[in-house]
Amino acid sequence: GQNIDQPTEMTATEGAIVQINCTYQTSGFNGLFWYQQHAGEAPTFLSYNVLDGLEEKGRFSSFLSRSKGYSYLLLKELQMKDSASYLCAVRDSNYQLIWGAGTKLIIKP
Amino acid sequence: DTEVTQTPKHLVMGMTNKKSLKCEQHMGHRAMYWYKQKAKKPPELMFVYSYEKLSINESVPSRFSPECPNSSLLNLHLHALQPEDSALYLCASSQDRGANYGYTFGSGTRLTVV
Numbered sequence: 001g002q003n004i005d006q007p008t009e010m011t012a013t014e015g016a017i018v019q020i021n022c023t024y025q026t027s028g029f030n031g032l033f034w035y036q037q038h039a040g041e042a043p044t045f046l047s048y049n050v051l052d053g054l055e056e057k058g059r060f061s062s063f064l065s066r067s068k069g070y071s072y073l074l075l076k077e078l079q080m081k082d083s084a085s086y087l088c089a090v091r092d093s094n095y096q097l098i099w100g101a102g103t104k105l106i107i108k109p
Numbered sequence: 110d111t112e113v114t115q116t117p118k119h120l121v122m123g124m125t126n127k128k129s130l131k132c133e134q135h136m137g138h139r140a141m142y143w144y145k146q147k148a149k150k151p152p153e154l155m156f157v158y159s160y161e162k163l164s165i166n167e168s169v170p171s172r173f174s175p176e177c178p179n180s181s182l183l184n185l186h187l188h189a190l191q192p193e194d195s196a197l198y199l200c201a202s203s204q205d206r207g208a209n210y211g212y213t214f215g216s217g218t219r220l221t222v223v
Binding site for chain 2: 030041044089099
């Protein structure tokens, strides 16, 4: 079967750094996506990784290791507005997105 | 225009009603998607249109009927829904199904079936 695992909830402090991990087992691999979703709103695209390594985009970075079936999203200089759910999604060999259940990130002052 | 526009934002309907959800994008994207999302759950894929042809139907009940009139529009026709169909319905688009960047999601239609 296809499976994506990520922690259910994480808590971090404003101004700090947090790493959200994602492990996956899918039928093929055609890229991994990270999305941010605030409660009651639509997901917004954060990053895309298809090759191993780190992709940096401002305060957010995403890392991929295909051999380990592993990715993480790194958020730096956390702000209160970063409180949201973060969804990891893998595109499989049929170009379908397989979604993780999401990690709810709580930022405390 | 870099948005996916969905209407209505909220919809309350009875189990005998017929209604339609609408989705529009003008980014030239050739793949469009309908997702259903329950609270605290990830989006569940319902339908995929690629170049205006239905390419994936994830075994969705026939009370949901998609339509893609042209490359910019996507509709979801609803008929005889059940209370458990209450959810956030999200439309998304991408350059094509293999695009190397993320889907653009609309803000969703919050559907309540009474």
